[in-house]
Amino acid sequence: MRLLLLNGSPRGTAGNTAILLKHFTEGFLANNNNSAETGYLKRAIDHRKLAEKFTGASAVIIAFPLYADSMPGIVKDFIETLGRVRGKGPSPKIGFIVQSGFPEAVHSRYVEKYLEKLARRLDAPYLGTVIRGGVEGIQAMPPFMTRRLFMAFRSLGRHFGVTKEFHPIIVKKLAAKERLSMVKKAVFRACQSIGLTNMYWNMMLKKNGAFERRFDRPYQP
Amino acid sequence: MNIVILNGNPDPNARELERYIDALTAELAAKGHEVNAHTLRDMNIRSCTGCWSCWVKTPGMCAQHDDMPVVYTSVMAADLVLFASPIIMGFVSALLKRANERFIPLIHPYLVIDRGECHHLKRYTRYPELGLILHKGADADDEDIKITSDIYARIALNFKTTLRFSIQTSQPIQEALHAIAAA
Numbered sequence: 191m192r193l194l195l196l197n198g199s200p201r202g203t204a205g206n207t208a209i210l211l212k213h214f215t216e217g218f219l220a221n222n223n224n225s226a227e228t229g230y231l232k233r234a235i236d237h238r239k240l241a242e243k244f245t246g247a248s249a250v251i252i253a254f255p256l257y258a259d260s261m262p263g264i265v266k267d268f269i270e271t272l273g274r275v276r277g278k279g280p281s282p283k284i285g286f287i288v289q290s291g292f293p294e295a296v297h298s299r300y301v302e303k304y305l306e307k308l309a310r311r312l313d314a315p316y317l318g319t320v321i322r323g324g325v326e327g328i329q330a331m332p333p334f335m336t337r338r339l340f341m342a343f344r345s346l347g348r349h350f351g352v353t354k355e356f357h358p359i360i361v362k363k364l365a366a367k368e369r370l371s372m373v374k375k376a377v378f379r380a381c382q383s384i385g386l387t388n389m390y391w392n393m394m395l396k397k398n399g400a401f402e403r404r405f406d407r408p409y410q411p
Numbered sequence: 412m413n414i415v416i417l418n419g420n421p422d423p424n425a426r427e428l429e430r431y432i433d434a435l436t437a438e439l440a441a442k443g444h445e446v447n448a449h450t451l452r453d454m455n456i457r458s459c460t461g462c463w464s465c466w467v468k469t470p471g472m473c474a475q476h477d478d479m480p481v482v483y484t485s486v487m488a489a490d491l492v493l494f495a496s497p498i499i500m501g502f503v504s505a506l507l508k509r510a511n512e513r514f515i516p517l518i519h520p521y522l523v524i525d526r527g528e529c530h531h532l533k534r535y536t537r538y539p540e541l542g543l544i545l546h547k548g549a550d551a552d553d554e555d556i557k558i559t560s561d562i563y564a565r566i567a568l569n570f571k572t573t574l575r576f577s578i579q580t581s582q583p584i585q586e587a588l589h590a591i592a593a594a
Contacts, residue, residue: 200461255461259565263458263509266502273500292522292529300562307501307558375524382523391520394467406470407535409480409517411488 191354193218194247194282195228196240198254198265202232206325207253210289213340214251217347224351231264237271244272249283249317249354255325256290260301269308276312284309285317285356291326295365298323318356320346321365327390414439414591415489415539416448417482419496419507420546423452428497428546431580435544435587442588447485451506454478458509465516471534473516482510483517486539491575491594494563495544498551502559514570526568533571540594541567543577544587 195215199205215226229240231254244250254265261269286305288298298321309316328336342364349357370378381387395401416436420428432448439446455477464474473479486492494511496503503511519532543563545556560577567574575594578587 200458205461257459257461258508258512258514259569260502260508260562263505263512266500266505266508269500269502270505294528296528297565300558300565304502304558304562307554311501369528370524375527378524378529388521391467394463395470398468400468400470403470405519405534406472408471409483409487410535411484 191224191351192248193224193226193350194243194250195226196231196244196250196252196268197228198231198252198262198268200232200255200257200262200264202230205255206328207255207287207289209328209340210287210322210325210343211253213343214287214347214350217344217349218351220348221351231268234264234267237268238275240268241271241275244282245276247282249285250281250314251285251287251317253287253289256288256292256298256301259297260304272312281312281314283317283354284312284314286319287322288319289322289325291324293324293367294370295321295323295368299368317354318361320356320361323366330390330393412490412591413445413488414447414491414493415485416446416493416495416544417507417510418448418450418452419494419504419510420450421452421499421504421506422497425497425546425548427580428495428544431544431546431584432495434584438584438588439591447489449482449485451510454481456482456506456510456513459512459515463520466520471516473513479510479513482513486514487517487535489539491542491591492539493542493544493591495546497546497548498555498559499548501551501555502562503545511566518569518571530569531571535571538570538572541570541572541574542590542594543574544580545577546580 195211197207197211199207218224218226254261290297302319305319306316346360395404418432436446436448457475457477462474496507517534519534521532522529523532564574576590578590
């Protein structure tokens with residue numbers, strides 16, 4: 191199977207989407223009959239060429255971080271290009287990976303509805319949308335904290351490489367909780383009261399000497 | 412009311428949405444509202460690069476040098492912000508979406524539990540109400556309108572405010588005026 195992976199992160203090769211795709215691709219290529227190519231949507235200038243590749247692929251996976259509750263503007267830009275260059279007739283199979291910094295899956299369910307409709311609009315068999323929250327900060331985490339996440343993406347890729355489908359159990363495992371349970375909310379509030387929930391942001395703010403200015407309101411009328 | 416319109420129509424030759432916005436602006440001004448319409452296609456609005464300078468380096472300020480500060484100032488002084496766009500490939504234009512995600516300097520990186528879910532903390536004490544004006548072209552259906560409006564209700568939640576209405580250019584201007592008066 192010839193798979194085209196489209197990375198829709200504005201951070202391109204340096205982003206978290208790239209890390210998740212790297213693990214997915216490793217798993218996918220474990221099957222020697224498979225080949226994969228990754229394209230980056232970061233630059234609009236590449237969109238036309240990638241839209242042409244889209245038409246020639248047997249399957250396409252578009253992965254992106256959740257930006258303002260939906261796809262980043264550059265991904266929407268690519269979808270508009272796709273709408274212009276695509277001829278009539280069926281498209282390749284299409285699946286999506288949406289990752290976000292929010293811990294719950296619910297945030298990404300609204301764009302999932304859009305993506306499912308997009309597949310229909312493109313006359314493309316829909317492979318589903320993989321949703322994963324809590325991804326922001328993975329580059330600052332020690333390996334023991336990300337090991338299971340990366341393993342899950344590798345096995346998602348491995349199964350995809352054999353069955354050409356997202357394995358439903360792995361998809362469910364990755365989405366984890368739709369909403370925070372009462373217990374999780376209580377834990378979150380307790381962590382918040384001792385400043386644990388914002389540790390990552392505080393670390394970055396302090397590193398940049400911006401901690402004291404963190405509540406600035408430069409556009410206060 | 413201080414009303415800001417962000418016109419996300421990328422095509423100046425697609426006149427229906429332009430006419431609707433012009434007519435609405437005239438009616439609102441006649442009622443004594445202050446209306447500021449920004450035509451995004453005529454402005455330099457770059458994509459968010461995800462650098463997070465606005466959260467961790469220069470809190471509240473974007474690192475990019477383009478026309479967004481005009482929008483920030485205008486939006487934070489407004490009582491109501493109207494996002495206007497044609498539906499293209501089932502959603503608002505990439506142009507409007509690009510401007511929307513540049514709103515992150517206006518909120519805080521910290522996460523808090525808000526209405527039972529994790530959302531970002533407010534940076535400002537007060538945010539404008541939001542409304543959507545959508546132009547449903549030949550390629551769009553009611554499902555696209557619903558999907559888009561639902562996403563904008565979520566955007567409103569993360570922008571610490573509420574999406575008060577979603578109207579279409581096929582509806583009479585009077586209906587838009589009623590929706591605005593109620594917001």
